[in-house]
Amino acid sequence: MTDASGCQEPLSVVVVDDHEIVALGVSQAVEVSERISGVHHVPTVSALPELDGPVVIVLDLRLADGSTPTENLQALGELGVPVVVYTSADDPVLVREAIAAGALSIVRKSAPPCDLVEAVLEASEGRTTPGLDWAAALDADEDFVSSHLSPTEAQVLARYASGEASDVVARQLGISRNTVNTYVSRIRDKYRSVGRAAESRIDLFRRAAEDGLVSYYDPGA
Numbered sequence: 001m002t003d004a005s006g007c008q009e010p011l012s013v014v015v016v017d018d019h020e021i022v023a024l025g026v027s028q029a030v031e032v033s034e035r036i037s038g039v040h041h042v043p044t045v046s047a048l049p050e051l052d053g054p055v056v057i058v059l060d061l062r063l064a065d066g067s068t069p070t071e072n073l074q075a076l077g078e079l080g081v082p083v084v085v086y087t088s089a090d091d092p093v094l095v096r097e098a099i100a101a102g103a104l105s106i107v108r109k110s111a112p113p114c115d116l117v118e119a120v121l122e123a124s125e126g127r128t129t130p131g132l133d134w135a136a137a138l139d140a141d142e143d144f145v146s147s148h149l150s151p152t153e154a155q156v157l158a159r160y161a162s163g164e165a166s167d168v169v170a171r172q173l174g175i176s177r178n179t180v181n182t183y184v185s186r187i188r189d190k191y192r193s194v195g196r197a198a199e200s201r202i203d204l205f206r207r208a209a210e211d212g213l214v215s216y217y218d219p220g221a
Contacts, residue, residue, distance in 0.1 A: 010036075010054070012037055012051075014040045017063075018063055020041050023040070029114075032117060046067075068097070087108065100210055148190045158208055161207070161208040188204070
Protein backbone atom coordinates (compact mmCIF):
# COMPACT_ATOMS: atom_id res chain seq x y z
CA MET A 1 0.00 0.00 0.00
CA THR A 2 1.32 3.45 -0.90
CA ASP A 3 0.51 6.92 0.41
CA ALA A 4 -0.35 10.02 -1.66
CA SER A 5 3.31 10.67 -2.44
CA GLY A 6 3.74 7.18 -3.89
CA CYS A 7 5.81 5.88 -1.00
CA GLN A 8 4.92 2.66 0.79
CA GLU A 9 3.29 3.25 4.17
CA PRO A 10 4.90 1.59 7.19
CA LEU A 11 3.39 -1.80 7.92
CA SER A 12 2.49 -3.03 11.41
CA VAL A 13 2.26 -6.67 12.41
CA VAL A 14 -0.01 -7.86 15.21
CA VAL A 15 0.75 -11.32 16.58
CA VAL A 16 -2.31 -13.07 18.05
CA ASP A 17 -0.88 -15.88 20.15
CA ASP A 18 -1.14 -17.17 23.72
CA HIS A 19 2.59 -16.75 24.19
CA GLU A 20 4.25 -13.35 24.11
CA ILE A 21 7.59 -14.97 23.34
CA VAL A 22 6.27 -15.79 19.86
CA ALA A 23 5.79 -12.07 19.21
CA LEU A 24 9.34 -11.43 20.38
CA GLY A 25 10.58 -13.98 17.89
CA VAL A 26 8.51 -12.42 15.11
CA SER A 27 9.97 -9.01 16.01
CA GLN A 28 13.46 -10.35 15.43
CA ALA A 29 12.44 -12.06 12.21
CA VAL A 30 11.00 -8.92 10.60
CA GLU A 31 13.96 -6.69 11.44
CA VAL A 32 15.34 -7.50 7.99
CA SER A 33 12.43 -5.64 6.34
CA GLU A 34 12.49 -1.85 6.17
CA ARG A 35 8.79 -1.92 5.34
CA ILE A 36 7.67 -3.37 8.69
CA SER A 37 7.60 -0.69 11.36
CA GLY A 38 6.69 -2.70 14.45
CA VAL A 39 5.27 -5.86 16.00
CA HIS A 40 2.55 -5.93 18.65
CA HIS A 41 1.14 -8.80 20.69
CA VAL A 42 -2.36 -9.69 21.91
CA PRO A 43 -3.48 -13.08 23.29
CA THR A 44 -6.85 -13.21 21.49
CA VAL A 45 -8.64 -11.64 18.56
CA SER A 46 -11.17 -10.08 20.94
CA ALA A 47 -8.28 -8.22 22.63
CA LEU A 48 -7.24 -6.43 19.44
CA PRO A 49 -6.93 -2.66 19.83
CA GLU A 50 -8.29 -0.28 17.20
CA LEU A 51 -6.19 -0.83 14.10
CA ASP A 52 -4.70 2.13 12.26
CA GLY A 53 -2.81 2.05 8.99
CA PRO A 54 -1.64 -1.02 7.07
CA VAL A 55 -1.71 -4.08 9.35
CA VAL A 56 -1.13 -7.79 8.89
CA ILE A 57 -2.32 -10.24 11.54
CA VAL A 58 -0.10 -13.21 12.39
CA LEU A 59 -2.51 -15.72 13.93
CA ASP A 60 -2.00 -18.91 15.90
CA LEU A 61 -4.67 -21.56 15.36
CA ARG A 62 -5.03 -22.56 19.01
CA LEU A 63 -5.85 -19.81 21.48
CA ALA A 64 -6.58 -20.06 25.21
CA ASP A 65 -10.07 -18.57 24.88
CA GLY A 66 -11.22 -21.64 22.94
CA SER A 67 -12.04 -19.71 19.77
CA THR A 68 -11.91 -21.55 16.46
CA PRO A 69 -9.90 -20.58 13.38
CA THR A 70 -13.16 -19.94 11.55
CA GLU A 71 -14.47 -17.58 14.23
CA ASN A 72 -11.21 -15.66 14.37
CA LEU A 73 -10.73 -15.41 10.62
CA GLN A 74 -14.31 -14.29 10.10
CA ALA A 75 -13.91 -11.60 12.77
CA LEU A 76 -10.66 -10.41 11.19
CA GLY A 77 -12.24 -10.52 7.74
CA GLU A 78 -14.93 -8.13 8.96
CA LEU A 79 -12.13 -5.76 10.00
CA GLY A 80 -10.67 -6.02 6.52
CA VAL A 81 -7.19 -7.08 7.64
CA PRO A 82 -5.12 -9.80 5.95
CA VAL A 83 -4.13 -12.84 8.00
CA VAL A 84 -1.08 -15.08 7.95
CA VAL A 85 -1.47 -18.23 10.03
CA TYR A 86 1.65 -19.01 12.09
CA THR A 87 1.36 -22.48 13.52
CA SER A 88 3.11 -25.68 14.48
CA ALA A 89 0.83 -27.27 11.82
CA ASP A 90 0.45 -30.39 13.95
CA ASP A 91 -3.30 -30.53 13.28
CA PRO A 92 -4.13 -30.62 9.55
CA VAL A 93 -7.83 -30.26 10.36
CA LEU A 94 -7.21 -26.81 11.82
CA VAL A 95 -5.00 -25.93 8.85
CA ARG A 96 -7.78 -26.94 6.45
CA GLU A 97 -10.27 -24.90 8.46
CA ALA A 98 -8.01 -21.85 8.30
CA ILE A 99 -7.59 -22.18 4.55
CA ALA A 100 -11.33 -22.51 4.05
CA ALA A 101 -12.00 -19.48 6.27
CA GLY A 102 -9.74 -17.14 4.33
CA ALA A 103 -6.14 -17.29 5.59
CA LEU A 104 -3.78 -15.95 2.94
CA SER A 105 -0.80 -18.06 3.98
CA ILE A 106 0.16 -20.88 6.33
CA VAL A 107 3.66 -20.67 7.84
CA ARG A 108 5.14 -23.25 10.18
CA LYS A 109 6.75 -21.92 13.36
CA SER A 110 9.69 -24.18 12.50
CA ALA A 111 10.14 -22.54 9.08
CA PRO A 112 13.01 -20.11 8.35
CA PRO A 113 12.20 -16.54 9.48
CA CYS A 114 12.40 -15.34 5.88
CA ASP A 115 9.32 -17.46 5.05
CA LEU A 116 7.25 -15.55 7.58
CA VAL A 117 8.57 -12.17 6.42
CA GLU A 118 7.74 -13.03 2.80
CA ALA A 119 4.24 -14.20 3.75
CA VAL A 120 3.55 -11.01 5.75
CA LEU A 121 4.71 -8.72 2.94
CA GLU A 122 2.72 -10.64 0.34
CA ALA A 123 -0.37 -10.63 2.56
CA SER A 124 -0.11 -6.85 2.95
CA GLU A 125 -0.70 -6.68 -0.81
CA GLY A 126 -3.54 -9.19 -0.67
CA ARG A 127 -1.47 -12.02 -2.14
CA THR A 128 -1.17 -15.56 -0.88
CA THR A 129 1.99 -17.64 -0.53
CA PRO A 130 0.76 -21.23 -0.42
CA GLY A 131 3.51 -23.59 0.68
CA LEU A 132 3.95 -27.27 1.34
CA ASP A 133 1.64 -27.27 4.38
CA TRP A 134 -1.11 -25.67 2.29
CA ALA A 135 -0.78 -28.27 -0.44
CA ALA A 136 -0.56 -31.13 2.05
CA ALA A 137 -3.73 -30.00 3.81
CA LEU A 138 -5.67 -29.86 0.55
CA ASP A 139 -4.33 -33.24 -0.53
CA ALA A 140 -5.46 -34.67 2.80
CA ASP A 141 -8.98 -33.33 2.18
CA GLU A 142 -9.19 -35.11 -1.15
CA ASP A 143 -7.68 -38.27 0.28
CA PHE A 144 -10.28 -38.48 3.05
CA VAL A 145 -13.21 -38.29 0.64
CA SER A 146 -11.72 -40.75 -1.84
CA SER A 147 -10.41 -43.21 0.73
CA HIS A 148 -13.16 -43.08 3.38
CA LEU A 149 -16.43 -42.17 1.65
CA SER A 150 -18.24 -43.96 -1.13
CA PRO A 151 -19.59 -41.81 -3.98
CA THR A 152 -23.12 -42.11 -2.56
CA GLU A 153 -21.93 -41.20 0.96
CA ALA A 154 -20.22 -38.11 -0.46
CA GLN A 155 -23.46 -37.10 -2.22
CA VAL A 156 -25.48 -37.68 0.95
CA LEU A 157 -23.03 -35.66 3.02
CA ALA A 158 -23.02 -32.71 0.60
CA ARG A 159 -26.81 -32.48 0.60
CA TYR A 160 -27.48 -33.30 4.25
CA ALA A 161 -24.73 -31.03 5.57
CA SER A 162 -26.11 -28.15 3.51
CA GLY A 163 -29.40 -28.37 5.38
CA GLU A 164 -31.56 -30.69 3.31
CA ALA A 165 -33.93 -32.93 5.28
CA SER A 166 -33.41 -36.68 5.07
CA ASP A 167 -36.56 -37.23 3.02
CA VAL A 168 -35.49 -34.54 0.53
CA VAL A 169 -32.04 -36.12 0.17
CA ALA A 170 -33.75 -39.50 -0.30
CA ARG A 171 -35.90 -38.18 -3.17
CA GLN A 172 -32.92 -36.47 -4.81
CA LEU A 173 -30.83 -39.65 -4.76
CA GLY A 174 -33.63 -42.15 -5.35
CA ILE A 175 -33.13 -44.01 -2.08
CA SER A 176 -35.19 -44.41 1.09
CA ARG A 177 -35.13 -42.05 4.06
CA ASN A 178 -33.90 -44.89 6.29
CA THR A 179 -31.01 -45.48 3.90
CA VAL A 180 -30.08 -41.81 4.07
CA ASN A 181 -30.08 -41.95 7.86
CA THR A 182 -27.91 -45.07 7.76
CA TYR A 183 -25.44 -43.32 5.46
CA VAL A 184 -25.33 -40.28 7.76
CA SER A 185 -24.62 -42.51 10.74
CA ARG A 186 -21.79 -44.23 8.84
CA ILE A 187 -20.35 -40.87 7.77
CA ARG A 188 -20.32 -39.66 11.38
CA ASP A 189 -18.50 -42.84 12.45
CA LYS A 190 -15.89 -42.42 9.72
CA TYR A 191 -15.13 -38.84 10.73
CA ARG A 192 -14.97 -39.79 14.40
CA SER A 193 -12.51 -42.57 13.57
CA VAL A 194 -9.96 -39.99 12.37
CA GLY A 195 -10.59 -37.59 15.25
CA ARG A 196 -12.84 -35.13 13.40
CA ALA A 197 -16.00 -34.06 15.25
CA ALA A 198 -19.24 -34.99 13.50
CA GLU A 199 -21.90 -34.95 16.22
CA SER A 200 -24.12 -32.14 14.94
CA ARG A 201 -25.26 -31.03 11.50
CA ILE A 202 -23.01 -27.98 11.91
CA ASP A 203 -20.07 -30.32 12.52
CA LEU A 204 -20.94 -32.21 9.35
CA PHE A 205 -21.20 -28.98 7.39
CA ARG A 206 -17.72 -27.98 8.56
CA ARG A 207 -16.30 -31.38 7.62
CA ALA A 208 -17.95 -31.23 4.18
CA ALA A 209 -16.62 -27.70 3.65
CA GLU A 210 -13.11 -28.64 4.75
CA ASP A 211 -13.20 -31.56 2.33
CA GLY A 212 -14.42 -29.48 -0.59
CA LEU A 213 -17.91 -30.98 -0.90
CA VAL A 214 -19.74 -27.72 -0.15
CA SER A 215 -18.83 -24.05 -0.09
CA TYR A 216 -17.67 -22.80 3.31
CA TYR A 217 -19.71 -19.67 2.67
CA ASP A 218 -22.90 -21.55 1.92
CA PRO A 219 -25.88 -19.31 2.87
CA GLY A 220 -27.36 -22.19 4.85
CA ALA A 221 -24.33 -22.41 7.13
